[in-house]
Amino acid sequence: MDPAEALQRIAFLLEWNGASTYRVRAFHTAADAARALPPGAVDADRARRLRGVGPVTAEVIAEASAGRTPGYLAKLEEAAGPQARAGWDLLAAARGDCHLHSDWSDGGHPIEEMADAARALGHHWAVLTDHSPRLTIAHGLSPERLRLQLDAVAAYNARAGDFRLLTGIECDILEDGSLDQEPELLDRLDVVVASVHSKLRADRDPMTARMVAAVREPRTNVLGHCTGRIVTGRGRPPSSFDAEAVFAACAAAGTAVEINCRPERRDPPDELLALAVGAGCLFAVDTDAHAPEQLHWLTSGYARAARFGLGAERLVTTWPRDRLLAWTDARRG
Structure with a gap:
């Protein structure tokens, strides 16, 4: 080696x-x-x-x-032990990352730097998922700015060789379970990550209904950092929701559950990850990177996936680009 x-x-x-x-x-x-x-x-x-x-x-x-x-x-x-070696094999099988940010929203680096770093790691593809409009604290993308970003991504791909930067968004799940972006624009994107960023302390039943509606939405491909917890510093407790109902809805709809690799998130927690595995969900091992060096965080996600017995077939981030895009296209019908 x-x-x-x-x-x-x-x-x-x-x-x-x-x-x-x-x-x-x-x-x-x-x-x-x-x-x-x-x-x-x-x-x-x-x-x-x-x-x-x-x-x-x-x-x-x-x-x-x-x-x-x-x-x-x-x-x-x-x-x-053999489980660790299985984890390494999963990591070696990684083909991409469904969740990364640029300086178009709350990332710290240009699109080109993030994409080049993903390519340098050996990824075949990566998805640019800057925030949606209502997350103003993160400089979320208005429809007009998202259209401009689609042009910027196309320009990058024209000179990127075999690597492909896929178009995407981390879309806020609104209180009624709808997605925070124009449907016509969401239809143009390769991958949609849907996440809750507001009213994280809502009661269990409304939060469950909100999340179930979002993961059943045909434009949603990945449920991002499902509990919203923060485990470092002052921390933030996980949101309360019926995890069995949410993961059953993910499995039925074909929406992947994100294994978020950010050190302060490590979301979902182990007990919920076990529930999602048992429910038969697909998963996306994502770094949620806001800087190039953070793309390395995927090691923790693949280690967790191996500990829970997941194989590459259930990890969409190990799939070739054509298979990934066929899956997201099929979700939209």
Whole structure:
């Protein structure tokens, strides 16, 4: 394996073992740097001169570039069980990401930078899902701005080679369960992620009705961060809803449940993820990235998917682009 793959595998196994986000990120950062290296052996001193590479990651680069399995990786793999290896296989099967943001809404980087970072990771496709109009705090896209963004995405794809940036939106689920964008525009998009961002403390029954209506809407492809919880800092409790009813509606409609990889979300919680797996739902392992380096967060989602016994067939983010688009087209009828 090449140095970048070795570093990425270490990052995944550290994630699997519950290592700190900071430690996992160090190996992803080094993997990004290693991708720029030419083929051939690289000694540790030279590797240390790469940005973001320290003593441990430099040694991994030196060993892998010389055709050896890095000792640090071998130690982690020896301790890992078959479930962890299944998780790595799932991660290796990833083809795209259904949820990322640019500076057109609340992301921090241009469309081109986000797309280029996804392509550099080996993705075949990624979906641009900036926010919808009513989320003004996140500079949500009006219909006019979304139309302009569709042109910008088309211009990017004209020069992107085999990689494809798919059109999309993270659309607010309104209180009546409808979607916060013009239906005609939603019909033009490749992928629609529908999420609750307002009235998160609503009573259980109205929230359930709201979510069920949204996932049954034929234009909805993915239910985003279903509980809305925040697990870091001051935190935010999960919304209250009948998860069995919502996931049954997702399974019946063919709407995927998002496994959101943001460290502050890790949504759905384990007990709800187990319910969604049991209900027969499809899933999308999404980073919800607002910056290029956040696209690495997918390791945590695939680790969780493997722990719950999910295979690639139920993870739409492992599907080839044509299959993904056939699925979203079929939802619209």
